[in-house]
Amino acid sequence: MSVEKTPVEDLTEEQAAAELAYLAAEIARHDELYHGHDAPEISDADYDALKRRNDAIEKRFPKLIRADSPSIRVGAAPLPTFAPITHARPMLSLDNTFSDDDVRDFVNSVYRFLGQLPDGSIAFTAEPKIDGLSMSIRYEHGRLVNAATRGDGTTGENVTENIRTIKEIPNRLPTGVPDVIEVRGEVYMRKSDFLALNAQMEAEGKQTYVNPRNTAAGSLRQLDARVTASRNLKFFAYAWGEMSEMPADTQMGMVEKFKEWGFPVNPLMKRLNSVDDIIDHYKQIGLKRPDLDYEIDGVVYKVDRLDLQGRLGFRSRSPRWATAHKFPAEQAFTRVERIDIQVGRTGALTPVARLTPVTVGGVVVTNATLHNEDYIKGIGNSGERIREEEHDIRIGDTVIVQRAGDVIPQVLDVVMEKRPPDAVPYEFPKKCPVCGSHAVREEGESVRRCTGGLICSAQQIERLRHFVSRDAFDIEGFGDQYVELFFAAGLLKTPADVFRLHLHSDEVKKAILEYRELLQREREERTGKRRKKVSAEDSRSFEGVDKLFASIDKRRHISFERLLFGLGIRHIGEVTAKALARRYNKPLDFLAAIIAAADGRPGSAWHILSSVDGIGGVTRDALIASVGSSAPAGFGLSHESWLSGVGLNKKQKQNLLSRFGDAEGVYRVVLAASKGAPNPAYKDLANQKDVGEVAADALIDFVTETHNREAVDDLLSYLDVFFDQPASSSSELSGKTVVFTGNLEKMTRNEAKATAERLGARVSGSVSGKTDLVIAGPGAGSKLADAQKHGVKIITEDEWLSLIE
Numbered sequence: 001m002s003v004e005k006t007p008v009e010d011l012t013e014e015q016a017a018a019e020l021a022y023l024a025a026e027i028a029r030h031d032e033l034y035h036g037h038d039a040p041e042i043s044d045a046d047y048d049a050l051k052r053r054n055d056a057i058e059k060r061f062p063k064l065i066r067a068d069s070p071s072i073r074v075g076a077a078p079l080p081t082f083a084p085i086t087h088a089r090p091m092l093s094l095d096n097t098f099s100d101d102d103v104r105d106f107v108n109s110v111y112r113f114l115g116q117l118p119d120g121s122i123a124f125t126a127e128p129k130i131d132g133l134s135m136s137i138r139y140e141h142g143r144l145v146n147a148a149t150r151g152d153g154t155t156g157e158n159v160t161e162n163i164r165t166i167k168e169i170p171n172r173l174p175t176g177v178p179d180v181i182e183v184r185g186e187v188y189m190r191k192s193d194f195l196a197l198n199a200q201m202e203a204e205g206k207q208t209y210v211n212p213r214n215t216a217a218g219s220l221r222q223l224d225a226r227v228t229a230s231r232n233l234k235f236f237a238y239a240w241g242e243m244s245e246m247p248a249d250t251q252m253g254m255v256e257k258f259k260e261w262g263f264p265v266n267p268l269m270k271r272l273n274s275v276d277d278i279i280d281h282y283k284q285i286g287l288k289r290p291d292l293d294y295e296i297d298g299v300v301y302k303v304d305r306l307d308l309q310g311r312l313g314f315r316s317r318s319p320r321w322a323t324a325h326k327f328p329a330e331q332a333f334t335r336v337e338r339i340d341i342q343v344g345r346t347g348a349l350t351p352v353a354r355l356t357p358v359t360v361g362g363v364v365v366t367n368a369t370l371h372n373e374d375y376i377k378g379i380g381n382s383g384e385r386i387r388e389e390e391h392d393i394r395i396g397d398t399v400i401v402q403r404a405g406d407v408i409p410q411v412l413d414v415v416m417e418k419r420p421p422d423a424v425p426y427e428f429p430k431k432c433p434v435c436g437s438h439a440v441r442e443e444g445e446s447v448r449r450c451t452g453g454l455i456c457s458a459q460q461i462e463r464l465r466h467f468v469s470r471d472a473f474d475i476e477g478f479g480d481q482y483v484e485l486f487f488a489a490g491l492l493k494t495p496a497d498v499f500r501l502h503l504h505s506d507e508v509k510k511a512i513l514e515y516r517e518l519l520q521r522e523r524e525e526r527t528g529k530r531r532k533k534v535s536a537e538d539s540r541s542f543e544g545v546d547k548l549f550a551s552i553d554k555r556r557h558i559s560f561e562r563l564l565f566g567l568g569i570r571h572i573g574e575v576t577a578k579a580l581a582r583r584y585n586k587p588l589d590f591l592a593a594i595i596a597a598a599d600g601r602p603g604s605a606w607h608i609l610s611s612v613d614g615i616g617g618v619t620r621d622a623l624i625a626s627v628g629s630s631a632p633a634g635f636g637l638s639h640e641s642w643l644s645g646v647g648l649n650k651k652q653k654q655n656l657l658s659r660f661g662d663a664e665g666v667y668r669v670v671l672a673a674s675k676g677a678p679n680p681a682y683k684d685l686a687n688q689k690d691v692g693e694v695a696a697d698a699l700i701d702f703v704t705e706t707h708n709r710e711a712v713d714d715l716l717s718y719l720d721v722f723f724d725q726p727a728s729s730s731s732e733l734s735g736k737t738v739v740f741t742g743n744l745e746k747m748t749r750n751e752a753k754a755t756a757e758r759l760g761a762r763v764s765g766s767v768s769g770k771t772d773l774v775i776a777g778p779g780a781g782s783k784l785a786d787a788q789k790h791g792v793k794i795i796t797e798d799e800w801l802s803l804i805e
């Protein structure tokens with residue numbers, strides 16, 4: 001998704017520096033994902049756009065070029081899993097060109113650099129840019145001695161054993177080959193092999209691969225060379241590293257030699273002089289692209305004569321004598337058969353278009369994400385149009401999909417001429433397709449979310465993890481694995497199930513045992529070693545289970561604020577939970593307050609009116625009051641004179657008129673707002689410190705969902721909820737600011753903090769003149785020194801404990 005960016009010419013130096021820092025980190029991250037892990041997060045086109053932005057900023061602010069700039073780095077550091085190999089000559093990247101003009105510029109720059117007129121006398125080779133993984137293979141005395149990936153250009157990964165499994169790559173060379181040669185080229189996977197592999201994965205119920213490039217890279221960088229062998233990888237030779245002797249003096253001549261020596265070379269390579277011929281060859285290759293059995297992402301041009309290449313030399317990350325002319329992102333037409341809604345772990349509803357399968361760049365595309373309901377309508381994240389009016393996406397529509405590189409394809413546009421006459425605008429569901437709870441969309445958000453957090457199976461794992469976590473119910477020993485394990489075993493669905501686990505103690509133990517066996521089997525498969533079987537009688541294995549039940553039991557006595565926070569209601573963080581717990585001191589009061597507030601939840605007109613610039617709460621309420629007392633239209637009072645009578649200043653009046661058209665428009669909105677104005681109960685809830693409207697709305701959404709109330713009632717039947725006493729003002733500590741530092745030995749930090757707060761103290765993270773007391777455990781450092789400096793009283797943990805007794 002594109003975000004509006006400040007044009008490079010408008011950036012201040014400060015903004016430029018900040019953006020370069022961001023881009024350096026972001027591009028390095030994508031390099032690592034792409035080159036290091038063969039698992040990119042963004043498309044190549046998006047990645048290239050980041051690089052271009054970086055280059056443009058650096059061009060305008062050359063002083064700001066960073067030492068870690070992506071314009072001077074290649075690839076990503078080799079993985080430590082493989083032994084490193086330092087390349088005898090660096091393996092560089094290529095400069096990119098995207099338009100015909102860029103190609104002209106490249107050719108002209110070559111002539112200029114060599115001090116020649118662009119008279120067409122210099123020959124260039126043009127060959128497909130294979131989308132694979134570059135490799136340097138070293139032969140000594142005709143024998144393959146090692147092979148390395150590019151890595152960061154200087155050091156690559158030793159993958160010799162894996163390379164030996166590729167049949168196309170000779171192990172021995174014919175006689176007459178120079179003593180030392182390094183042949184470089186691209187390892188790739190054929191599209192047909194890729195599709196067959198995916199078909200097999202699917203048949204075995206396994207995860208399929210995304211594209212041939214990442215699959216080739218992943219297949220090659222395997223610790224077990226047998227896996228590589230099973231993948232039928234291929235190779236094209238097109239470059240070289242160290243050569244003890246040069247067998248040719250042109251690029252073309254070198255590639256011909258490689259062919260003679262038994263290496264596969266690409267048949268579409270040509271030698272050309274004029275820019276027009278070069279561009280024509282690019283187009284020819286582009287036309288053949290869909291029929292080639294390997295993926296290519298452009299055409300590489302290189303100066304043919306090696307002596308000229310030598311004079312042109314290198315920039316920091318690429319040769320000056322070559323460039324890669326990239327193809328635009330690949331697109332195809334297909335039909336939207338269905339729109340499915342997926343519910344994520346946080347409850348977000350994401351629409352996915354199910355497409356008639358279509359091949360885009362060798363990859364069969366069947367799905368495309370539609371992001372959210374606005375995207376379907378053609379509206380972007382900031383409310384801007386991303387497609388023409390009426391080009392909303394409908395079931396039955398023929399659409400243009402783009403697979404800009406590797407990630408999930410996008411639907412670019414709708415072909416209106418092919419829209420079936422009966423296609424209707426897509427109606428986004430208002431209910432969660434997984435659990436049936438209502439799905440709400442918050443003001444200013446594009447995402448619609450399921451409110452049935454506790455009972456929605458799409459979200460349950462996430463909620464349960466949160467429920468048992470440190471800051472919520474704090475159940476000792478209940479880690480994420482247990483949550484997943486018990487969930488999978490059907491023992492744990494809602495929070496109340498946590499307190500029922502001990503009733504299924506045998507099943508709990510069985511689940512844990514099976515899990516341990518699985519871990520052991522995996523370990524054995526990895527290491528090839530067998531171990532003693534874990535036995536059910538092994539009592540030690542289950543020591544932990546009884547402990548777990550004990551720590552669950554301990555938490556049946558729980559504070560209201562932890563309970564509230566533990567439910568994982570959206571926007572109810574610790575601070576808000578605490579504020580609510582302080583305000584209400586019976587669960588029923590709390591529930592009643594929310595139900596009363598639900599009836600008085602303001603309508604959208606009220607929100608719209610509140611959002612007009614310059615209209616604060618007082619003015620808004622005055623406007624609303626005025627429509628209640630005098631009804632203009634019916635009593636001969638014009639809308640204009642009504643508006644003038646409210647007592648607005650000029651600016652406010654202007655803003656209202658420009659937002660709602662005319663006085664009548666303003667009147668209508670105010671009237672609607674008066675009907676949907678918040679009631680006192682809502683205001684009371686939302687106006688509390690640390691609560692606010694967003695949290696109030698989330699609470700209402702949660703409580704008004706029957707399923708949630710049932711789940712909470714169920715939970716409450718196991719709990720003994722206590723409400724923190726309002727801070728007793730008689731306590732010695734009330735109103736004091738305290739700081740804990742060093743290691744506390746008898747209580748956790750959280751416990752210490754909670755007790756201090758219960759006694760009315762404020763807990764701060766740093767010592768200042770305002771601090772009243774520092775509790776220092778062993779290992780206290782700078783805070784202790786600060787306390788001494790400010791003359792603050794310092795006590796030990798034991799002294800603290802006796803103080804609070």
Ligand SMILES: NC(=O)c1ccc[n+]([C@@H]2O[C@H](COP(=O)([O-])OP(=O)(O)OC[C@H]3O[C@@H](n4cnc5c(N)ncnc54)[C@H](O)[C@@H]3O)[C@@H](O)[C@H]2O)c1
Nearest residue numbers: 030031034040042043044047093094128129130134238300
């Ligand atoms: N999606 C992402 O997150 C992400 C991240 C990093 C890189 N990338 C993609 O990877 C590429 C950038 O990586 P790069 O630095 O390797 O540059 P590059 O792929 O643009 O060009 C250099 C490489 O081209 C290869 N190549 C293929 N055929 C060739 C031929 N005939 N002659 C010479 N070289 C040939 C070589 O392996 C060489 O190393 C871009 O396509 C970029 O979009 C994507």
Ligand SMILES: [Zn+2]
Nearest residue numbers: 432435450456
């Ligand atoms: Zn749901």
